[in-house]
Amino acid sequence: MRILAIESSCDETAAAVVEDGRTILSNEVLSQVDMHAIYGGVVPEIASRSHITVVSRLAGSAVEKAGLTKSDIDAVAVTCAPGLIGALLVGVNFAKGAAMSLGVPLIPVHHVRGHIAANYLAFPELEPPFVCLCISGGNTIIVDVRGYTDMSIMGATHDDAAGECFDKAARVLGLPYPGGVPMQKLAEGGDDRAYDLPRARIDGHPYDMSFSGLKTAVVNIVHNAAQKGEELDRPGLAASFAAAVSDTLVPRTMAAAREKGYGKVVVAGGVAANVRIRADFEAACAAEGKKLYVPPLRLCGDNAAMIGCQGWYEYLAGHVSGAGQDAFATMDIDSEFQLC
Numbered sequence: 001m002r003i004l005a006i007e008s009s010c011d012e013t014a015a016a017v018v019e020d021g022r023t024i025l026s027n028e029v030l031s032q033v034d035m036h037a038i039y040g041g042v043v044p045e046i047a048s049r050s051h052i053t054v055v056s057r058l059a060g061s062a063v064e065k066a067g068l069t070k071s072d073i074d075a076v077a078v079t080c081a082p083g084l085i086g087a088l089l090v091g092v093n094f095a096k097g098a099a100m101s102l103g104v105p106l107i108p109v110h111h112v113r114g115h116i117a118a119n120y121l122a123f124p125e126l127e128p129p130f131v132c133l134c135i136s137g138g139n140t141i142i143v144d145v146r147g148y149t150d151m152s153i154m155g156a157t158h159d160d161a162a163g164e165c166f167d168k169a170a171r172v173l174g175l176p177y178p179g180g181v182p183m184q185k186l187a188e189g190g191d192d193r194a195y196d197l198p199r200a201r202i203d204g205h206p207y208d209m210s211f212s213g214l215k216t217a218v219v220n221i222v223h224n225a226a227q228k229g230e231e232l233d234r235p236g237l238a239a240s241f242a243a244a245v246s247d248t249l250v251p252r253t254m255a256a257a258r259e260k261g262y263g264k265v266v267v268a269g270g271v272a273a274n275v276r277i278r279a280d281f282e283a284a285c286a287a288e289g290k291k292l293y294v295p296p297l298r299l300c301g302d303n304a305a306m307i308g309c310q311g312w313y314e315y316l317a318g319h320v321s322g323a324g325q326d327a328f329a330t331m332d333i334d335s336e337f338q339l340c
């Protein structure tokens with residue numbers, strides 16, 4: 001089955017064709033990052049308007065690059081939640097029109113389930129159950145993935161997402177948006193013990209996380225140094241910051257995998273690209289004899305191939321919708337779309 005997949009939840013317009021869930025036939029991604037960089041973050045209206053100008057062309061290009069024609073498409077999958085509502089609506093409306101005109105099923109997909117599915121594309125042998133840490137610009141959750149469409153949240157951030165925290169720390173250090181990669185570059189060669197940054201714990205919720213105190217600590221260090229005219233150890237601060245984020249994420253995910261008795265640990269989302277977090281997971285999994293799965297960089301960030309992959313498993317579970325399908329800015333990963 002060949003699924004045309006559409007993703008437009010934030011600042012990437014993406015279209016892909018995926019065959020039987022696991023084979024990418026094409027994967028087109030158009031980033032808007034340059035349009036938003038001057039504002040230091042994503043401007044929702046600019047995102048929606050940009051999606052609307054390119055989504056149709058990108059979908060056509062995905063079909064063509066797959067070596068197919070429109071009549072070869074068997075279903076259309078689309079990210080329906082969570083994300084910027086205006087941005088989501090562009091993709092959802094396009095997908096509904098495409099599915100209707102082609103006479104094929106419409107499959108609604110949860111964006112973060114898609115990020116998890118990026119690992120199925122990268123690792124043909126990977127099957128649930130496993131624990132997955134989903135770390136992106138908008139989400140930081142530890143998920144018990146019991147099956148392809150059967151999952152529940154074990155822990156989540158109470159405030160900022162890990163990626164958001166990287167972006168805000170980068171901003172106060174005068175680095176461009178999105179801040180993850182510039183922060184990683186700045187941290188190269190830096191001493192990760194240069195600054196004593198907080199690692200928050202939430203009483204009674206061992207898998208929950210909080211990044212707002214860490215963000216505030218970085219802001220205060222930068223402002224205090226500026227006020228006192230002291231020189232900042234910028235690489236040291238970036239390295240200490242990455243260590244604090246990693247120390248918050250890795251032990252919790254490992255503990256969650258231990259609690260469930262799973263031998264597999266999976267990481268997903270844009271922040272999974274971070275070298276410090278990857279290295280700490282590699283060491284922790286090696287120490288505990290667990291197998292680690294982290295997608296290659298091209299599948300870490302937002303893309304539509306991951307939506308086509310998850311769409312296949314949603315289709316197999318009977319999660320097929322129609323012309324009444326809505327989009328939602330927020331939605332838990334363990335909820336199902338109301339099908340219409």
Ligand code: KG4
Pocket residue numbers: 010135136137138139162163164166167178179180181184269270271272273274275300301302
């Ligand atoms: O998954 P993603 O592409 O989009 C969302 O669904 O949010 O994640 C984007 C986030 C941004 O906050 C970006 O700064 C962060 O991922 N990111 C990184 C790295 N590469 C991207 N954070 C830390 N280190 C990186 N190497």
